[in-house]
Amino acid sequence: MFKPTVGPIIGHTTTNHARIFLRGDSSKDTHAFAGIRYRRLGDEHWSNGVFAELEKARDMSAVLVLNDLAADTVHEYQAGWFSATQPVGPAEAMRELPLKWPGKIHSLRTRSNQTGKPRAYVVGSCRYLRLTAGIAAEPHLGDRMFATIATLAEQAEPPVSAMLMTGDQIYVDDLNFIAPDRELKDILLKYRVAFSQPNIAKLMSALPTYMILDDHEIEDNWPANKNKSDDFLYANALNAYEVYQASHGPAHELCHDGQVDRKLDKYWYLFTDGDIEWFVTDSRTRRNLAASDRRILDIEQEQALCAWLINSSARVKFVVTSVMFYPDSKRQGDDAWQGFPEQRLRLLETIRSHGIRNVFFISGDVHGSLTSRLTHSADPDFEIHTIVSSPLCNSRLLPYAKASTFILDQPLARTAAGDYRHELTSEVISQDNFAHLIVDSGQVQVRYHDREGNLLQSINIKLREGLR
Missing domain, CATH: 3.60.21.70 (Alkaline phosphatase D (PhoD))
Structure with missing residues (x-):
């Protein structure tokens, strides 16, 4: 996988989900896909990847949503994109691909659910x-x-x-x-x-x-x-x-x-x-x-x-x-x-x-x-x-x-x-x-x-x- 050409950009974030924007690139006669995987800080194992196909109509960008996150917790994530000559199929199929994720590890913190907290x-x-x-x-x-x-x-x-x-x-x-x-x-x-x-x-x-x-x-x-x-x-x-x-x-x-x-x-x-x-x-x-x-x-x-x-x-x-x-x-x-x-x-x-x-x-x-x-x-x-x-x-x-x-x-x-x-x-x-x-x-x-x-x-x- 390649690192994003723009992003990742963390957008709207709640106690249990975060939206992340990234852009890849395109070349003739290929399909491009964005992917993100994540884990809690300190955990060893990564989640299954979240994927989306990149489209020229959106300047080869996508917004991926990470769900079921823990509140007020730091999560690590990796983000990148890859291309293929044929459509890859559903997300389940992409998870089986031998992808090499970009080495850069990013982090984000979810919102706290405690009212009154500064x-x-x-x-x-x-x-x-x-x-x-x-x-x-x-x-x-x-x-x-x-x-x-x-x-x-x-x-x-x-x-x-x-x-x-x-x-x-x-x-x-x-x-x-x-x-x-x-x-x-x-x-x-x-x-x-x-x-x-x-x-x-x-x-x-x-x-x-x-x-x-x-x-x-x-x-x-x-x-x-x-x-x-x-x-x-x-x-x-x-x-x-x-x-x-x-x-x-x-x-x-x-x-x-x-x-x-x-x-x-x-x-x-x-x-x-x-x-x-x-x-x-x-x-x-x-x-x-x-x-x-x-x-x-x-x-x-x-x-x-x-x-x-x-x-x-x-x-x-x-x-x-x-x-x-x-x-x-x-x-x-x-x-x-x-x-x-x-x-x-x-x-x-x-x-x-x-x-x-x-x-x-x-x-x-x-x-x-x-x-x-x-x-x-x-x-x-x-x-x-x-x-x-x-x-x-x-x-x-x-x-x-x-x-x-x-x-x-x-x-x-x-x-x-x-x-x-x-x-x-x-x-x-x-x-x-x-x-x-x-x-x-x-x-x-x-x-x-x-x-x-x-x-x-x-x-x-x-x-x-x-x-x-």
Whole structure:
């Protein structure tokens, strides 16, 4: 067997199963197959192999599901691919093949089933990796941060449960002014190069990674800048996104055989980690820009988000939105929630009227990191927070955000019942960074680190007691 050409990438992981993406290769008149086997750390014997045929329609990739895993346990696994001149047959037949597995042994940890146990996460966005003719320019700049994150994940206590990549994992449009990428083959190549850099590859082979797209996976400020000729670009960009980002996430259901159902009707999704829940929104592809009913989330998604906020018993609720929920930018633009004030107010009023506590909005996009608190002038029980982490690697052509970037001297929204007022609870970090979130019984600690691992800032946000 050969080692994967991209991956393995650990995706959605629970107490008893894990989804793993890998890519092989193809040659004329052959069939290619991916395989994974696994065992608990310390065990001698490997499981039977889990196999899937690789298809050109999915860029010779597959997502394999490991089932019946033990909770809160480190498992080792080997992953690779092989080719054959004839179809091999069912999985049982493949297990009889004299396969020589790649020597590299990876490891993953399943989720704990203990509620109340401290959890940790890494959050980041906006990883710029300029590609010219399929070759990364100065790739060490776009990959260095992931070596630091991997080191932190290996040493952190409590263990890091997952990494949340909240948008702009690649820049399809990085050369728009010279030679814009529009063909599927060119966009797929960007993903292959971006996800096979050595440090990010090592990190994603060991740490579950959850992803959601933002505009640069398609085009800057999509869909505001869309024109009629962009339908071709859009279809190809989403095809590539589904292969490399959505494929290993919770948006896909599982089939009766325990493997991933390839049908996909939405990009937003939820996942649970003990008594912590995440709702990862698609705030990019379901927008309605009509003046009569502007929406950053479609009706179905807004209703699902509100129902989750109201009915979830999670102690901490994280809402991921690739663009900032607040504060608003001084630059007159409508790409973020600032441009959809009615829908934002509906969400705020839902949280306030139902007395929902410990809601955190997680985002990136602005090339600056910060934490902020939102309160209500007439309702002392209302409080939400935003945690922004951006960028993992900035382009030299783009500025970093600063405190002066944002509107901080006036209410976010005014209503007959009172004003929504916000304040920064951190400095604004204007350099490459990532966020390390630690959730324990009484607080969420937000620790921002630079690419060398140095602590830039630490913020403690107290959790509020109550049934909701």
